[in-house]
Amino acid sequence: MRDLKNKLTSSKNTKNTQHRKGKSFGYQVLGFGSGGVAVSDPIAFDYLVIAGGGGGDYASAPASYHGGAGGGGGGSRTSFPGGTKITLDPGDFTITVGAGGSAGVKGVDSVFSSITSTGGGGANETGSNKDGGSGSGGNSNDSKAGGSGNTPPVSPPQGNPGGAGTDPGLQSGGGGGAAGAGQAGSGGGAAGSGLANSITGSSVTYARGGGGGHAGNTGSVGSPGVAGAAGTTNKGEGGNGVIGQTAVVGGAGGSGVVILQYPNAAAPFVSLSPGANTSSSSPGDTQTATFTVTGTLSF
Numbered sequence: 001m002r003d004l005k006n007k008l009t010s011s012k013n014t015k016n017t018q019h020r021k022g023k024s025f026g027y028q029v030l031g032f033g034s035g036g037v038a039v040s041d042p043i044a045f046d047y048l049v050i051a052g053g054g055g056g057d058y059a060s061a062p063a064s065y066h067g068g069a070g071g072g073g074g075g076s077r078t079s080f081p082g083g084t085k086i087t088l089d090p091g092d093f094t095i096t097v098g099a100g101g102s103a104g105v106k107g108v109d110s111v112f113s114s115i116t117s118t119g120g121g122g123a124n125e126t127g128s129n130k131d132g133g134s135g136s137g138g139n140s141n142d143s144k145a146g147g148s149g150n151t152p153p154v155s156p157p158q159g160n161p162g163g164a165g166t167d168p169g170l171q172s173g174g175g176g177g178a179a180g181a182g183q184a185g186s187g188g189g190a191a192g193s194g195l196a197n198s199i200t201g202s203s204v205t206y207a208r209g210g211g212g213g214h215a216g217n218t219g220s221v222g223s224p225g226v227a228g229a230a231g232t233t234n235k236g237e238g239g240n241g242v243i244g245q246t247a248v249v250g251g252a253g254g255s256g257v258v259i260l261q262y263p264n265a266a267a268p269f270v271s272l273s274p275g276a277n278t279s280s281s282s283p284g285d286t287q288t289a290t291f292t293v294t295g296t297l298s299f
Helices: 004-009 264-269
Strands: 027-030 037-040 043-050 076-078 086-088 092-095 110-112 115-117 195-197 204-206 257-263 271-273 278-282 286-291 295-298
Touching: 043 110, 043 115, 076 115, 076 195, 092 110, 110 257, 257 264, 264 278, 264 286, 286 295
Parallel strands: none
Antiparallel strands: 027 037, 043 076, 043 086, 043 257, 092 295, 110 115, 195 204, 257 286, 271 295, 278 286
């Protein structure tokens, strides 16, 4: 049994003391006064935290053809399966879900407690904007290098670097993904692969990079003269780049997601807000909370 005196008087836990009645899971009831005071036990959470993907780049002026690199996938950090869970005392906790970057712009970080996943690199030529959870691809002009992944560094790594562009050849690099580096333009500019995770009970792939655009290419990595494909919402994918004869827009990065898993017995005491964020039963006598927008976890 925990030291109830410390629980009630420590500055960390006093603000989290809950005046709740009629709850049986993990609660110790102290007989102070006629109403009593209910003090909750901590809850251990598995987590998957995916940041927003970076936006793909676009061609600039007619006939210059440079640009077109793929955006980096959002950073991917997880304890599932088999990693170290995060244990929280009762309270209200802000969960941040990062937005995807618009064309050429870095994605936004996602945050759960002490875990921050960094937005994917934006595919343009401005310094550290290319670096991120996974780095963006390099643009074709002057054979630009791709952005660095796992920036800032964490262990295990949250992503991979982007591939370099090639000029001549007008081929831009693919953005890095959570499970693989982006390919150089001369290798096809393919996107770095995303990472599969089954915290929801089924395997889903997150944080793929965006493909690099090629002059004259009509494949999935970006078509001349049309907008690059956007990354998938709530999967942290990088946006595809595109090269064309006119200024066209690269694909936006996909927004991130934060997914938490905790015991089913705790479910009656856990709430999520706003309503876009949901919880459901998952295998192994667990509950899964999915944050698709920034919100609050309370228990």
